[in-house]
Amino acid sequence: MTSLQWFRHSMKVVGTLDKDTQLLRLPRVVHHELSAAREILIPTSADKDPVEHFRHQLVFRDSTGDLSMLFLDPKNRLVQYSHSRSQFRDILRQVAEFKVWRSSTNRLEYELVRQSKQGPESIFGTFIIPLLKSP
Numbered sequence: 761m762t763s764l765q766w767f768r769h770s771m772k773v774v775g776t777l778d779k780d781t782q783l784l785r786l787p788r789v790v791h792h793e794l795s796a797a798r799e800i801l802i803p804t805s806a807d808k809d810p811v812e813h814f815r816h817q818l819v820f821r822d823s824t825g826d827l828s829m830l831f832l833d834p835k836n837r838l839v840q841y842s843h844s845r846s847q848f849r850d851i852l853r854q855v856a857e858f859k860v861w862r863s864s865t866n867r868l869e870y871e872l873v874r875q876s877k878q879g880p881e882s883i884f885g886t887f888i889i890p891l892l893k894s895p
């Protein structure tokens with residue numbers, strides 16, 4: 761194998777590892793965005809079979825009262841919109857599908873799907889929203 765062939769092969773392997781690493785980072789990134797959530801508005805309360813009643817967007821209010829939304833845009837980017845700042849922010853790219861459902865009063869579950877050469881790759885995550893205590 762010549763040095764040029766070796767270099768091309770190495771770059772291909774590094775590119776594959778980078779995409780795999782991005783997929784494994786997805787839950788951590790989503791958890792970071794949800795860390796300020798104190799009230800979930802959408803999806804609504806847990807249903808008998810929450811997986812069948814999923815939503816493609818998540819709307820929540822943080823401890824300061826700011827309304828935010830996570831959703832998948834037409835360019836396959838997971839985006840956060842902050843109402844108080846009227847600002848859109850890209851969270852993740854190359855996301856084929858985003859599903860979120862509420863499995864209990866303060867527990868969310870979600871699935872993020874990325875399309876790859878091997879087919880769809882899914883990551884599931886769970887997030888527990890700390891409930892605000894009444895004064």
